[in-house]
Amino acid sequence: MASASLKLPVIQNWSCHNCGGCCREHLIEITEDEKRRIENQGWTQKDGIPADRPVIQKIGPKRYRLTHKDNGACVFLNEEGLCRIHAKFGEPEKPLACQVYPYAFHPRGNRIATSLRFSCPSVVRNAGTALEEQQAGLQELCDQVVSGRQTQVVPPTVHAKAQLSWKDINRFIEALDVSMQDKSVNFTVRLLRTLEWMNLVEQAQFETVKGARLQDFLQLMLEASSKAQPDNDLPVLRPSFMSRMMFRQLAAQMARHDTDQLARGGIKTRVQLLETVLRFSSGAGQVPALREPTSVVTAFGALPNKVVAFSQLENAFQGRRPEIDELFERYMRVKIQGIHFCGVACHNLSVVDGFRTLVMMYPVTMWLARWRAARRGHTEVELLDVQAALATADHNFAYSPALGTGSAKNRIRQLAKMNQIAALCGWYSL
Numbered sequence: 001m002a003s004a005s006l007k008l009p010v011i012q013n014w015s016c017h018n019c020g021g022c023c024r025e026h027l028i029e030i031t032e033d034e035k036r037r038i039e040n041q042g043w044t045q046k047d048g049i050p051a052d053r054p055v056i057q058k059i060g061p062k063r064y065r066l067t068h069k070d071n072g073a074c075v076f077l078n079e080e081g082l083c084r085i086h087a088k089f090g091e092p093e094k095p096l097a098c099q100v101y102p103y104a105f106h107p108r109g110n111r112i113a114t115s116l117r118f119s120c121p122s123v124v125r126n127a128g129t130a131l132e133e134q135q136a137g138l139q140e141l142c143d144q145v146v147s148g149r150q151t152q153v154v155p156p157t158v159h160a161k162a163q164l165s166w167k168d169i170n171r172f173i174e175a176l177d178v179s180m181q182d183k184s185v186n187f188t189v190r191l192l193r194t195l196e197w198m199n200l201v202e203q204a205q206f207e208t209v210k211g212a213r214l215q216d217f218l219q220l221m222l223e224a225s226s227k228a229q230p231d232n233d234l235p236v237l238r239p240s241f242m243s244r245m246m247f248r249q250l251a252a253q254m255a256r257h258d259t260d261q262l263a264r265g266g267i268k269t270r271v272q273l274l275e276t277v278l279r280f281s282s283g284a285g286q287v288p289a290l291r292e293p294t295s296v297v298t299a300f301g302a303l304p305n306k307v308v309a310f311s312q313l314e315n316a317f318q319g320r321r322p323e324i325d326e327l328f329e330r331y332m333r334v335k336i337q338g339i340h341f342c343g344v345a346c347h348n349l350s351v352v353d354g355f356r357t358l359v360m361m362y363p364v365t366m367w368l369a370r371w372r373a374a375r376r377g378h379t380e381v382e383l384l385d386v387q388a389a390l391a392t393a394d395h396n397f398a399y400s401p402a403l404g405t406g407s408a409k410n411r412i413r414q415l416a417k418m419n420q421i422a423a424l425c426g427w428y429s430l
C-alpha cells in the first residue's frame with residue numbers, strides 16, 4: 001500500500017527526554033492484537049511487574065487498557081522512568097499509542113498533517129531534534145496509524161451550512177496559518193484580527209466561492225482585518241459577568257486531570273469534582289486546589305501551598321514578553337497546520353467553531369498561568385508559568401470527552417454570539 005505523504009510542522013522540534021510523564025498521565029487503550037502480544041510476552045513479578053493485579057484490564061466490550069500502579073504509573077514503567085516493554089523487546093513491541101505520543105496524524109486531503117500534543121513538556125519547550133530530520137521514522141509511524149484510510153476522511157465543514165472540498169479547506173488552513181504569523185503586531189492582536197475575519201466567514205455562503213475565488217476572498221479578509229486593527233493599541237474591555245462564568249467553567253475543564261487514580265476514586269472523588277465545578281461557576285472565594293500533572297510538576301517545579309482567590313486573577317499581571325508570544329504562535333500554528341482543531345481530530349467541529357475553541361486556549365492558558373504565578377506569590381507571569389499552564393490545558397484540548405458535548409460546543413457559540421471571545425482574550429492577555 002502506497003504511503004500518504006506526510007506534512008510536518010517545520011517550526012517544531014521534539015525528542016523524548018524520558019520524563020516518563022506520558023506513562024503516568026495517559027490511560028493507554030490497546031487493541032485485541034496488542035493485548036495478545038503483551039500477554040505472549042510473559043510478564044512476571046521477576047520483571048518488576050506488580051503481583052497484585054493483571055497487566056491489562058477490560059474497560060468494556062472488546063476494550064482493554066494497560067493497568068496502572070497505585071502511584072499512578074503504568075505497570076510497565078520502571079524506576080528509571082523507562083518502559084520495560086521497550087527495554088526487553090524493542091520499541092515496535094509497545095502499544096502503537098505509546099509509540100505515537102506526542103504526535104498526532106490527521107488526514108488533510110491527499111496528505112497527512114502532523115500535529116503534536118503540548119501536554120508533553122519537551123513539545124512545549126521545543127526541545128529536541130527538528131521534525132524535518134525525523135521524516136523517515138515519522139512516515140513509518142504514520143503509515144501504521146493511518147494505514148491507507150486517509151481517503152475515507154471527509155473534510156470538516158467551514159460552518160454549519162458550508163461543505164467544501166479538501167483543496168478549499170486547505171486554503172482556509174493556509175490563511176489561518178498566515179494570520180498567526182504577522183509579527184508587526186502582538187499575538188493578542190493577531191488572534192483578534194483572525195476572529196474578526198472568521199466571523200465574516202460564518203456569514204458567507206460558499207456555493208460559488210471556490211478555488212481561485214475563495215483564494216481572493218481569503219486574501220481580502222486578511223487585508224481588511226489588518227486595516228481594521230493596524231497596531232497593538234487595543235481597548236481592553238472587561239468581559240461580562242456571564243461570559244466570565246462560562247469562561248471559568250471551561251478553565252475548570254481544561255485544568256482537569258483525569259488519571260487512573262481519579263477513575264478509581266469512587267463517589268468521594270466525584271463529589272469533590274462537582275464541588276470544584278460549582279466553585280468555578282460562582283467564581284467567589286478561593287480557587288479550589290488544582291492538581292498539576294506529574295509531568296508538569298517534574299518539568300516546571302512544584303508550587304508552594306499558597307491560597308489564591310478568584311478575585312486576584314481578575315487583576316492585570318506583568319510579564320508580557322516576546323517569548324510568550326512565540327510560544328502561542330508555535331502552539332496555534334502546529335494545531336492549525338496539523339488540522340488538530342476541527343473535523344475528526346476535534347469533536348467534528350467546523351473550521352469556524354474549531355478555530356474559536358482553539359482561540360479559547362489562549363485566555364484559559366493565561367488564566368492558569370496567572371493562577372500559577374499567584375501561587376508563587378507573584379504578580380508577574382513568567383514563561384515557565386505559561387509553559388506549565390499550556391502543558392496542563394493541552395492534555396484536554398481535542399481529547400476530553402467533556403469538551404465534545406453539546407453543552408460545551410454551545411458555550412463556545414454563545415461566547416462568540418455575545419462577542420466575548422475577543423473580550424476574554426484581551427482581558428486575560430496579561
Ligand code: SF4
Pocket residue numbers: 022023024028066074075076077078082083084085086094095098
Ligand atoms: S507500555 Fe511503556 S510506553 Fe506505554 S505507557 Fe506503559 S511504560 Fe509507557
